[in-house]
Amino acid sequence: MTSKFFRRTFRNLIFRKRPYFAHLALTHRCNLRCRFCHVTERRFEELDTAGMKRVVDALDKTGVAVVSISGGGEPLLRDDFDEIIDYAAGRGLYVKLTSNGTMARAKYERLLRSRVDEIGISLDGVKGHDLPFSHVGSPILATLKYLNDHLPAGKRLTVNATISETNREEVEEILAYCEEHYPKARVWLNPVVVGEGALRTNGARKCRPDYLTTAKSETRLRAEFYNSGAEQQYREERFDWGCLAGDLFFDVKPNGDYWLCQDQPSATPLNVLEPEFAAKRAMVSKEQRRRCEGCLYSCYYLVQKCFEPRNWRDIGRMWWQVNTAPGGPEREAAKRYGPWGAVACLLWRGAFGWAAQPAPRAVALLMLAAGLSNGQAAARVENQYTAPGAKRWEIVEAEGPGPIMPLLKAEEESGRPGVDAETYGVRRRWGGTGGTAVVPGEAAGVLERSTLEFD
Numbered sequence: 001m002t003s004k005f006f007r008r009t010f011r012n013l014i015f016r017k018r019p020y021f022a023h024l025a026l027t028h029r030c031n032l033r034c035r036f037c038h039v040t041e042r043r044f045e046e047l048d049t050a051g052m053k054r055v056v057d058a059l060d061k062t063g064v065a066v067v068s069i070s071g072g073g074e075p076l077l078r079d080d081f082d083e084i085i086d087y088a089a090g091r092g093l094y095v096k097l098t099s100n101g102t103m104a105r106a107k108y109e110r111l112l113r114s115r116v117d118e119i120g121i122s123l124d125g126v127k128g129h130d131l132p133f134s135h136v137g138s139p140i141l142a143t144l145k146y147l148n149d150h151l152p153a154g155k156r157l158t159v160n161a162t163i164s165e166t167n168r169e170e171v172e173e174i175l176a177y178c179e180e181h182y183p184k185a186r187v188w189l190n191p192v193v194v195g196e197g198a199l200r201t202n203g204a205r206k207c208r209p210d211y212l213t214t215a216k217s218e219t220r221l222r223a224e225f226y227n228s229g230a231e232q233q234y235r236e237e238r239f240d241w242g243c244l245a246g247d248l249f250f251d252v253k254p255n256g257d258y259w260l261c262q263d264q265p266s267a268t269p270l271n272v273l274e275p276e277f278a279a280k281r282a283m284v285s286k287e288q289r290r291r292c293e294g295c296l297y298s299c300y301y302l303v304q305k306c307f308e309p310r311n312w313r314d315i316g317r318m319w320w321q322v323n324t325a326p327g328g329p330e331r332e333a334a335k336r337y338g339p340w341g342a343v344a345c346l347l348w349r350g351a352f353g354w355a356a357q358p359a360p361r362a363v364a365l366l367m368l369a370a371g372l373s374n375g376q377a378a379a380r381v382e383n384q385y386t387a388p389g390a391k392r393w394e395i396v397e398a399e400g401p402g403p404i405m406p407l408l409k410a411e412e413e414s415g416r417p418g419v420d421a422e423t424y425g426v427r428r429r430w431g432g433t434g435g436t437a438v439v440p441g442e443a444a445g446v447l448e449r450s451t452l453e454f455d
């Protein structure tokens with residue numbers, strides 16, 4: 001990650017509508033025909049390598065920090081994918097690429113050698129060859145194993161699992177498999193987006209999102225605000241999340257055409273290679289996004305919500321999950337010595353690099369001895385979606401020497417459309433190692449401590 005990336009990220013924390021992220025589709029061609037994806041139905045002329053580099057220059061001029069080579073077909077079908085990645089990385093942009101994992105091994109070798117920051121591989125099941133979508137198959141599993149085993153330090157590997165009503169029962173299996181075979185990969189679960197929209201599937205039902213809160217895995221990424229967005233989107237016909245398509249993020253098609261997002265073309269046709277693109281982009285109408293029935297594409301939703309201060313705690317937690325490994329020194333220090341152990345570990349790692357492993361424990365021990373760490377036990381409490389309007393909080397992990405002080409998140413569901421669910425933190429002493437808290441969804445007003453009942 002470059003200083004430009006950090007500067008631009010910091011800038012967006014203050015000016016939230018500035019362009020931060022762009023999808024760059026290198027092609028709309030694909031070797032697969034996944035049942036939920038309509039990308040291949042729209043064909044575009046493809047710019048050559050020099051043209052793509054000029055697109056990258058123009059994107060950089062708009063001020064984006066991240067270029068994600070996704071949102072189109074299979075990018076590795078183009079032979080110049082690594083040249084374009086290296087060019088964008090050379091301009092100081094954070095570059096992510098998403099592939100379906102079915103290309104020849106030589107392509108993934110080249111991808112690992114490139115300057116890509118993050119590799120996403122789509123996987124929707126771990127058994128069979130065409131179940132439930134075409135994303136399943138042994139070549140993808142083998143590609144992921146190869147990437148996991150050869151991932152250089154500093155690069156990230158993400159598994160993108162798109163979940164619909166057809167494969168939602170397989171979520172636990174997918175997670176367990178990834179955890180066992182790809183410990184370096186972080187798994188992100190995406191509910192399939194259905195309804196009107198250029199690239200969506202319109203022949204499927206919305207997917208009940210309860211698996212987002214119940215599925216557990218050490219390598220799975222989770223964000224409470226995303227989970228509650230998914231629940232809201234499931235309940236509402238029109239999900240208005242205040243989308244900033246065209247301002248904070250946008251899409252670029254293989255011919256350089258500018259779209260607000262992958263589903264919504266620009267009302268006024270505009271191409272990134274036109275003179276004065278940056279100025280023209282700021283002027284185009286964003287009317288479609290107001291008419292759009294909403295989406296839960298994680299690439300857009302997550303990025304936009306990250307900049308809202310109320311979600312920063314969640315983002316901090318996700319950062320921890322992405323940057324520390326299950327069983328790694330930071331997580332061990334956090335388990336044994338509490339948050340101060342984790343902080344010491346991270347400081348140490350920041351100061352002396354990732355290689356130093358035993359030292360953080362010594363630092364954490366010293367801090368513990370100095371009384372800076374309270375040595376308390378930790379409890380992980382999760383809410384589970386049971387039915388619309390009802391939630392259950394469950395202590396899923398409890399360990400450590402001292403009294404447990406779980407932070408219970410009680411979420412009031414107002415039931416009024418358009419009003420965001422609010423989250424309240426309730427601290428409560430807990431002496432055992434398990435139990436559940438049942439919170440009625442219909443509770444009016446702020447939930448009181450007394451409404452949390454323990455078994």
Ligand SMILES: C[S@@+](CC[C@H](N)C(=O)[O-])C[C@H]1O[C@@H](n2cnc3c(N)ncnc32)[C@H](O)[C@@H]1O
Binds near residue numbers: 099
């Ligand atoms: C459009 S593909 C492009 C990259 C590559 N071909 C792949 O499949 O990874 C990017 C991601 O979008 C997801 N996707 C496609 N259609 C979707 C939909 N209707 N809702 C949610 N995600 C979708 C795919 O599962 C994939 O993870």
Ligand code: SF4
Binds near residue numbers: 039
């Ligand atoms: S999701 Fe990816 S692999 Fe599947 S058809 Fe669409 S572009 Fe191709």
Ligand code: SF4
Binds near residue numbers: 244245263292
């Ligand atoms: S809600 Fe925004 S990002 Fe999602 S499809 Fe509509 S315009 Fe695009």
